[in-house]
Amino acid sequence: MIRIVSFIAVILFSVTVQAMTLPKQSAVPGGVVIVALGDATMVKPNVTYNGNNVMVVEKDQQWLAVVGVSLSAKVGKQTLEVSSAGKTSKTLFEIEDKDYPTQHITIKDKSKVNPSKLDMERINAESAHIKSALRSWTEGDVALNFIWPIDGEISGLFGRRRVFNGQPRRPHSGMDLAAKQGTEIHAPEAGIVRNPGDYFFNGNTVFIDHGQGLVTMFCHLDRIDVKAGQNVKQGDVIGTVGMTGRATGPHLHLGVSLNDERVEPRLFFPERNQASESVN
DSSP states (O other): OOEEEEOOOBOOOOHHHHHTTOOOOOOSTTOEEEEEEEETTSOOOEEEETTEEOEEEEETTEEEEEEEOOTTOOSEEEEEEEEETTEEEEEEEEEOOOOOOEEEEOOSOGGGTSOOHHHHHHHHHHHHHHHHHHTOOOOSOOOOOOOOSSOOEEEEOTTOEEEETTEEOOOOOSEEEEOOTTOEEEOSSOEEEEEEEEETTTEEEEEEEEETTEEEEEEEEEEEOOOTTOEEOTTOEEEEEBOOSSOSSSEEEEEEEETTEEEOGGGGSOOOOGGGOOOO
C-alpha cells in the first residue's frame, strides 16, 4: 500500500461557518478542528484519529474532517490517517495550548468521592455501557444545527480541573446548566437514544447518537422520558432536570463527544448572552 505524507492546512472559519451549521473551530485540547481533505468529486475518504473513526462531511464541494481533540492531547502536530481510492495518507494539523482553571467542589456524600468496594463493582460494570454509548457510530448525514436543551445559566465550565473534597479528579468533561428540578430537557438535534439509565456518578443519564461519532450526553436527570433505540427529533423532551448521581444541586450536565473525545459543548451551540452566565 502506498503511503503519502502530506500537510494540509487547517481551515480557519469565521461567521460564515456558523451559517453552514458546522461547529466552531477551536484548535486546543478539548476543542474541534476542521480539516480540508480534498475535492468532493472524489470518493468520500475514510479518516481516523488516534484509532477512532472521524466525521467527514461535504461542504462547498469539499470533503471536510470534523475532528474532536482530547483534553489530554499534547500541544503541537496531530495526525489524521486518510484512506481513499486504495491509498493511505497522513494529514497533519496543529493544536495550541489552553490553560483551564481549577474548580474546588465539596461533596456531602463522601461515597461519591471515595467509592466503596461494592460501589466500584457497580462503577466498573457501568463503564462498558457508557463507553458503548459514547463510541456509537452511525453512518449517514449529520444534522448539526443544535439548539440548547434548556434555558439555564452556565454554572460549570468545560475542561475545569476539578478537586472534590480536596482530592484532584479528572477535568470536567462537559458543562453544567443550572435550572429548577423538573425543567424539561429537549433533544438538541435528531438522533438515536443510546443506553439510558441510572449511573453511579452521572445519575439518570441519556445519550443521543447524532451520527458519525457525534454523541450528546445529559446527566443527573430527575426523570428519563426516552428508551434505548428510540429515534428523537430536535426539540423532543428526553427527560427533566434533577440532581441524581454526584451532584450538589439541580442542574443539567451537558456533554458532547466527537470521535470518542469529550469536547467543548459550546462549539456546537448558538452563542449565549454572556451577561447571564454564572461561571464561578
